[in-house]
Amino acid sequence: MTIEDPGPSRPEDDRHLEWTLVDSAVGPLFLAATRTGLVRVEFHGTERRIRPLAEQLGAEPVRPPAGREVLxxxxxxxxxxxxxxxxxxxxxxLDWRLSAGFNRVVLRELERSVPYGSVVGYGELAARVGQPGGGQAVGAAMGSNPLPVVVPCHRVVESDGGIGGFGGGLEAKRTLLALEGVLPQPLF
Structure with a gap:
């Protein structure tokens, strides 16, 4: 379980934005955190992502040397x-500032109720948040997820057994589901 966000923080607390790039089984990940918590995980990570994120959050980016990260x-x-x-x-x-409204409700329900090694359909997740028939809206919420992998949008699939879409690319989704034992390991 992720630790609940502590609610609104003082703006001066979150002017510090620590970021780094890490290698993973799905390629480079861009990570960023404020003093409130992890605020961004992004596939296909590059250094170019920090400036727009820092501007969006009104923060000053800091990239500590590898192994010297604090946040x-x-x-x-x-x-x-x-x-x-x-x-x-x-x-x-987690710092949930990059998600709001219906999207945040859906993502928090996903994080809370769909454990490692399991999947849920878009429509079923919509029903869990009180929006039966809202499968497409759930798909949009998955696409807006600022914290993929940690908030496991890769675990949301089509009700007919299809894998569905994924912002990190379908091979990344297959790799994550295989890691969790839901799919066979990819051949490449």
Whole structure:
């Protein structure tokens, strides 16, 4: 379970934005955290992502030397453990500022109720948040997820057995589902 967000923070607390790039089984991940918690995980990570994110959050970006992270040390450690097959549930403080409204409700329900090694259909997840027939809206919420892998949008699939879409690319989704034992390991 991720640690609940502590609610609104003082703006001066979150002007510090630590970021890094980490290698993973699905390619480079861009990670960013405020003092409130992990705020962004992004596939196909590049340094170019920090400036727009910092502007969006009104923060000053800091990239500490590898191994010297303060805010990202635990997310980096837990992601490495997850990709090694040693972690099944993230225990991290999250900064939810990049998600709001229906999208946040859906993402929090996903994080809370769909454990490692299982999947849920878009329509079923919509019904869980009181929006039966809202499968497409759930798909949009998955596409807006600022914290993929940690908030496991890869676990949402089509009701007919199809894998569905994925912002990190379908091979990344297949790799994550295979890691969790839901699909066979990819051949390439």
């Amino acid at each position: 990202l040390a635990e997310p980096v450690r837990q992601l490495a453990a997850y990709f090694a097959g040693d972690l099944r549930r993230f225990e991290l403080p």
